[in-house]
Every structure is written in C-alpha cells, then in structure tokens.
Amino acid sequence: MKVVCFGDSNTWGYNPMDGSRYDEKTRWPRLLEQYGKFEVVEEGLNGRTISFEDPLNPNRCGQKILQMVLETHKPFDVLIIMLGTNDMIEMHHCDSMSIATGIRNLIRIAKNPYLWEDYPIPEILVVAPLLFHPCMENVPDMITYYGTESFQKAHELPDYMKAFCDQYGCHFMNAADFACASEIDGVHLDEEGHAALARGIAAKLLEIGA
Template identity: 35%
Template structure:
C-alpha cells in the first residue's frame, strides 16, 4: 500500500468557484484515490491561502515551507509527495512571479528530503505546475491583480526545478483551466481531469 500526500492550497482542499467546499467525492485527491485503488491512501492536505514559503500578513499558518516536515512526519512514512503550490504566491501583496514561486517549490523539495526524526525514507516527489489563472472575478479580482500574465510562466520554471531535482513533473495547464466563474478555482470537471492526469503518473511510480 502506498501513501500519497497531496500538499497544496485551495485547489487541493476543494474550494468551489462559487464559494464553499466541494463534498469529498468531488475533490481531486479523493477521485485520485479511487482511480489508483483504495488499498492505497491519498491524503488531502490542502489549505486555502497556502503559499510556497511566504508569510501572509492577512492569513496565519499559510507558509508551506514551515509545515512540510511536520506534515511528512504526521502522515509518514509518505511514499509519494504531490506538491501543487504557487497560485497564492501571485497575490498582489507578495509582489513576486512564477520564477519566485518555483524557487519556493525548490525549497520545499529540499526540505522534504532532509532526514527526519523517525528515519522515514524521502518520498518520491511529483511537482505540479498550477493551472494558468484566468481573468479573476469577484473577491479574487483585487487579490490577483497582474497574476494572469505571471501565471503563464508556471510551467516553464516548475519544469526546470522538477528536472533539476529529479522529480516527476505535471503541467496542469495542459489538462485543466480554472472555472470562468472566479478565474482561479477548479470546477468539478477540472478536479476530475486533474485526478486522471495524476493517476497515470502515480500508477507508473507505484509499479516501479
């Protein structure tokens, strides 16, 4: 049995574009679990607002780097770690782009491979470049001013980091796009499509 930890933000947590949270069966980590077999364990450790490594002055506990080791020990041993973070890095008040987000992912990779208290082996890592942001609407509009253009470079910089650090890579923009309702979050179809794309990669990794 493999343990797969999904470390992400609201797109992993299951935020719906019209507000609230999808029921479990519509969130991509739960769909992924069904696709690869429920004898494996897929853990949804998404948190709305989580960044790669930035401290958000408006939301506490969103620094992904600060909690990755604790997450790996809490759920360990973890066989496969899926990292899909960076969308929130593009919020206007952080004033960074896709390059800096990718460098944040690079730090997460390094931190996840540090020897831990319990001698759990380092997990295989899947780096997922977040989907391109569409025209943010509603409450997303102000927060993500300028993010549409920046998000176009997620796949370039994330792939470079993944290749350099021998991680599996998925460019999610190649299979999904956010809902037009808010331009950031996934609709139910997007969750299903992402789960299917990841299932192909996870099957290969599990069966090595």
C-alpha cells in the same frame, strides 16, 4: 501506494459557487482512489502559499509547515505539491522565477535524509498550478487580489518549476495540461475540473509506481 497531497484551496476543494468545500465524491485527491490502490492523505488549505505569510490570513506559509506534515504522515510513498497560486497575489510582488525557487526549497525540505532515517525518502510530484481563466478580469475581488500581472506569471511558472524538478530528480506535471480554472471566479476548479485533474494525476502516479 500512500500519497500525501500538499496544496492550497484547489486541493482543499474550494467551491467557487459559494465558498463551501466540495464533498469526497468531487475533490480531486479523493477521486484518485478510483484509479488505483491509493491511500490518499489530504493536506490542502485555503490561502496556502509556498513562501509567504499573509498578515491578514496567518499560518499559510508552506515552507514553515511542510516538515511537520511530512513527519506526521510518514512513512508514505509519494508527496504531491501543488502550490504557487497564492504566491502570485499582488501584495507579494514576486516574479515567477522567485516563486519557483520556493518550490526548490520545499523539495529540499522533503528530501532531507535526516527526516527519513528509518524510511525511504518518498517520491515527489510537483504539479504546477492552474492558469487563471480570462474571466478573472471581470471578478473584482479576484483581479484586485491577484493583479493583471498574475496571468503572465502563471504562464511562466511551469517552466521554472520543471527546471528545479529536473535538477533535484523530482516528477513534474502541469495542471493546466489537464484542467482549467472555472468560469465562475477564474481561479478555482469546478466539479469537471476536479475530475479531469484527478485523471491526470492518477495516470502520473501509476507511472511513478510502475
């Protein structure tokens, strides 16, 4: 099963201790390969959003890049989309329903039959992002960036995302059911979190492939 993992820094493998990248023995996309015959393509990028451009951090809008990613790696079996954290930053002033609508737009791009004329359309697994750890309130850079309203948005987002997945016949899971953001910065997975998320996603992939 060939799997493309399209996400942000928690897919890229950002280490909250020092900003480096976790190695292939730690990142959740690579860990998937321990649980099944998965060929994994990592398409994580720090700061990637679903819908928004950041003037200080350009080329991060998922809607603008997704079609190119799909065409680069086709054919493949499953597209995993784990995005939304960076759409919650304060400067975007976006509510959780609007963020989830961006996921709907990504699904529409991925399901466009004209992209797949010679190949089957891949299954799509949407993974709602992690909840923010309460410690984020004590991390000045993070709480200033995301704002206090982000905690509520993160709680609301999975229900809206799941509703669009149900509407468009996609698979869904909530990352917060399996892993927690670290107590270091309140946003990013630590090593234990990567391992826990990999187990949860692998189980879902095996279910999809059954």
